[in-house]
Amino acid sequence: MSDESGLSIDKLREYLENEGIHTSYHRLKILEYLRNHRTHPTVERIHKELSREIPTLSKTTVYNTLKLFVREGIVSELTIEEKEVRYDADTKPHAHFKCIECGGVYDIALESPLFEHEMIEGHKIAECHIYLKGVCNDCSKMPKNKRS
């Protein structure tokens, strides 16, 4: 849940430029946030958190930037949620688990032949999303008081 585990801003800038994406302070901070907070945050959360550091950041910019990142393939969208889209800076194939108690979304490391398939029943596969739902480890233990 803490900070400072990802690449430096300079490394991120280099990375974006290699991907052919113009850099800007806002874009770098949004990418940095995604890299450092692997909780699959919503636009709302990203905006709220970054606003404390960048008070002028608008939600529109968060939307624009995430859309750009998705288009460029460096971020992926999760639709495990019915209402809001969540974002994930990890584009390597893995599954996601959503806890129906606390609402958290966790990565699940998973070796599945599904991720390898290129063709199923005559359809060309480009993406594979695996969404699991249930009660997470933490919520199973404590009788659903704390947390949220």
Next chain:
Amino acid sequence: MSDESGLSIDKLREYLENEGIHTSYHRLKILEYLRNHRTHPTVERIHKELSREIPTLSKTTVYNTLKLFVREGIVSELTIEEKEVRYDADTKPHAHFKCIECGGVYDIALESPLFEHEMIEGHKIAECHIYLKGVCNDCSKMPKNKRS
């Protein structure tokens, strides 16, 4: 894509009553539509199609009814789409494929150990959704003209 392949209205009524769900003409028609059109329709589509036969049907009732069916476990929600929720009367485990050309959503019969798992990394699994995206058989063949 055609009609008349499902159960009769009387069978559906019996089915709903067995599930402990009060029946009504609207509810029966909505369930019938879902059973006969396995295209994972949105609320919009269900409402539009049924309105031709039942001009007084309101979208609110479609929402209410689908929500009821989901709560009672006889219909499941697909969030493969970013924008709209889709509904599926088939609650047996299977995967879904969405064509990024024509937008159609197809069932994929799939034997996956994922559907059997009850526990992964300490989390209790209640539901498993597998969403694939790519270009469907039909769209691969014809150079993306017709269809929609």
Next chain:
DNA sequence: GTATCTGCAAAACATTTGCAATTCT
């Protein structure tokens, strides 16, 4: 100085809610 990036305000949708009217038994 021209491209791009940003952000406000308004618009566009999907979905939910409150409540009154209707229907069913």
Next chain:
DNA sequence: AGAATTGCAAATGTTTTGCAGATAC
């Protein structure tokens, strides 16, 4: 009558869009 169902209209919440102002190279 009494309980459940229905549907309108308004509210909500997320995402998109148009456009003007700011910023960067």
